[in-house]
Amino acid sequence: MWFKNLAVYRFSEPFTLAADELAKHLQQQAFRSCGAHDEFSFGWTTPLGKATETLVHTSNGFMMVCAKKEEKVVPASVINEMLQEKIEEIEALEARKLPQKERSRVKDELIFELLPRAFSFSRKTYAYIDSQNGWLVVDAASPKKAEDLLTLLRQSLGSLPVTPYATGLKPSLVMTDWLLNHTAPKDIIIEDECELRSQTEEAAIIRCKHHDLSLPEIKNHLDSGKQVIKLALSWADRLAFVLDEQLAVKRLKFLDLIQEQAAEIETYDEIEQFDADFSIMTAELANFFPRLLELFTTEGQA
Structure with a gap:
């Protein structure tokens, strides 16, 4: 797990x-x-x-x-087709146009009928x-x-x-500085994916995947005022992930060091395997979370 x-x-x-x-x-x-x-x-x-x-x-x-x-x-298509037929039937029978409130009631009754x-x-x-x-x-x-x-x-x-969890520094500003000025801490490696957003009303977004983020074109976007709102990172050769501006971790991968540790544990059934994986994962994340928070404080930028 x-x-x-x-x-x-x-x-x-x-x-x-x-x-x-x-x-x-x-x-x-x-x-x-x-x-x-x-x-x-x-x-x-x-x-x-x-x-x-x-x-x-x-x-x-x-x-x-x-x-x-x-x-x-x-399916919405089924509901809409049957609803239209039902409305036409009622309107023809009663010689009047159904108001919106009654149409909604007929729709609710139809869904109730279809649910089983x-x-x-x-x-x-x-x-x-x-x-x-x-x-x-x-x-x-x-x-x-x-x-x-x-x-x-x-x-x-x-x-x-x-x-x-909250941090002292705004994550998007910290990640922008890492990418623009090459200031990522030693245990953090910037990988090949990012998402940039302009600060204008249009909020234009640039998405880069499998891309060398050190190229001048990325710097040009950052110099023009765009900020990093998602960034692919790896930590201490143990975890790889995409971090967003809310500090949500997406597409988390436990790297070879962790997988090798898991492979060394001998298990005999599904429950033992689940338990072993859960133990390794939680222990690893217990070390990672304090460091993640520290990265977004003034003290953690070294």
């Missing part, structure tokens, strides 16, 4: 629940499949899939949880709690997916005192 995207939050108060206590809270909102007329269902499921029924997986003090969302899909026959799809969002260091980490590529999990966790616990 290797996270690919990181939305990182800090607890403003110590998280004191043990794993079994946390599991009891989550059980109140355990995932249940959609009923016939439910548009979606959202709740907690086991991080280990069918291998176990526990809602909280623990390793070395880290606690992993998993939220599952199932949604019914009724609709296809469904589901997705899982994983997160873990590092209570010792005060982190909550969500594997989510979008802020909405992360916020959905936080909302569910907040409902399960009654409260969730977390905030996105």
Whole structure:
């Protein structure tokens, strides 16, 4: 289990629940499949899939949880076609034009009628709690997916005192300086991808992939006032990722040093493999997060 995207939050108060206590809270909102007329269902499921029924997986003090969302899909084209037929039928029968409010009601009734026959799809969002260091980490590529999990966790616990981690310096300005003036710290390597945005009303965006970012054309864009809002980086030959202006980590890769460490651990089943990977990943990220925050302070620029 290797996270690919990181939305990182800090607890403003110590998280004191043990794993079994946390599991009891989550059980109140355990995932249940959609009923016939439910548009979606959202709740907690086991991080280990069918291998176990526990809602909280623990390793070395880290606690992993998993939220599952199932949604019914009724194609818009099907709804629109049937809706038009229904409206025409009613208008012909009653010899009047349906107002918008009634059209909306007919549409809602139609969707309710179609839901039992609709296809469904589901997705899982994983997160873990590092209570010792005060982190909550969500594997989510979008802020909405992360916020959905936080909302569910907040409902399960009654409260969730977390905030996105903040830094002393604006990340976009720091990354712009790294790229423009070659001032990245020694343990940070700038890779071959970036996204630049102008500060004008048009907010023009330049995206570069598989590109030498030291070329003059990149400098010209920065000299004209564009700022770095995404930058591909690697850290200490251990992690590679794309960092954005909100300090969200995207497309995270654990490099050879970490993968070799994982390969050396002998495991005999799915649970042992999951546990080994989870232990290595969380230990690595526990070292990475303080350094990431430090990079965006005055003291961390050396």
